[in-house]
Every structure is written in structure tokens, then in C-alpha cells.
Amino acid sequence: MPPGLRLVQKVSSTRAFAKVAPHFIPAMDRAVHRLTRGKVLPSARMLPGVILTARGAKSGLARRTPLACMPEEGGQSWVLVGSNFGRPGHPAWTANLLANPDAEVSWRAIDVPVRARLLAGEERAEVWEAALRFWPPYAAYQSRVEREIRLFRLERRG
Numbered sequence: 001m002p003p004g005l006r007l008v009q010k011v012s013s014t015r016a017f018a019k020v021a022p023h024f025i026p027a028m029d030r031a032v033h034r035l036t037r038g039k040v041l042p043s044a045r046m047l048p049g050v051i052l053t054a055r056g057a058k059s060g061l062a063r064r065t066p067l068a069c070m071p072e073e074g075g076q077s078w079v080l081v082g083s084n085f086g087r088p089g090h091p092a093w094t095a096n097l098l099a100n101p102d103a104e105v106s107w108r109a110i111d112v113p114v115r116a117r118l119l120a121g122e123e124r125a126e127v128w129e130a131a132l133r134f135w136p137p138y139a140a141y142q143s144r145v146e147r148e149i150r151l152f153r154l155e156r157r158g
Helices: 005-012 015-035 092-099 121-134 137-144
Strands: 049-055 062-068 077-082 102-107 110-118 150-156
Touching (some): 015 062, 049 092, 062 092, 077 092, 092 110, 121 137, 121 150
Antiparallel strands (some): 049 102, 110 150
8 A cells, every 4th residue: 555545544534534535536637637638637646546527417518527436357347336435425426427328538638439327236345445455535425425325337338
């Protein structure tokens, strides 16, 4: 484990982090990602990350959202965790994927067309356990909310 990662995990599990982080982390990621033409995603220094571009569930407009992701072996799929930092509602991007599963991710400065699939049942349980090993704070996020955190698998299209 890289130095400082345990501290980051501890801090990111707190309610204070959940109140503050959603207001600055995505904005910072979007700005830096745009300025560096997709080469840098600051939050990806701690966790792998993508910029998800999905059509809005209501508006139909392209929505760009920086997200932590769990890349899967082979580089053909990614898991996204709709934790919303342990806040009560599902994040908007999850509704967008439910309504419009064909999307795109910017992964390591490459745009990749993907299709999203909400995980359920045994498959979700297995991926949730992998997600907890990958980023233990997800357990704290789940403990603070009554909703089941949504998990999506994004697979390359074409």
C-alpha cells in the first residue's frame, strides 16, 4: 500500500469528507482533465479513474462525470460504484446509465465506447466484495445509507 493511502482511506470514510468532497473533487478533475487534454485526472492518483460521458436521463444532453473506477482484468471492462460518498441519494450518473446504457469513458487519455449494465444478485455480491477489497471505505459509505449502492459494469462496445 502506498504511503499515505491508509490515511486517505480513513479520511474519505468520514461524514465530513462526504459533505465537502462532492463539491470540489469532480470540479477539479473535470478542469484538469480538460486542460491536459485527457492526460491527467488528479483523483486517479489514489484510485483509477475515468471521465464518464453519458446522456442525461431527462435532458438527453451529454453529461461528463469524473469517477473512480475498478478496472477489470484484460482492460475491456470497468466497474463503477454509485456510492455518492455515502450520501443518501443515488448519484445522477447512475440514473443516466439506467436510461441510456450506451456511453463513453475517457481512460488514460483514450475515449472508449462502452455499454453499462447494472449488476444484481450473485454477480453484484461478488463484485461488491471485490470493490471492498479494492477500496475499503465503500463499506462505510454503505453503512450510512439505506439504499443499496448501485454497481455497474461498463464493457467496451464494438
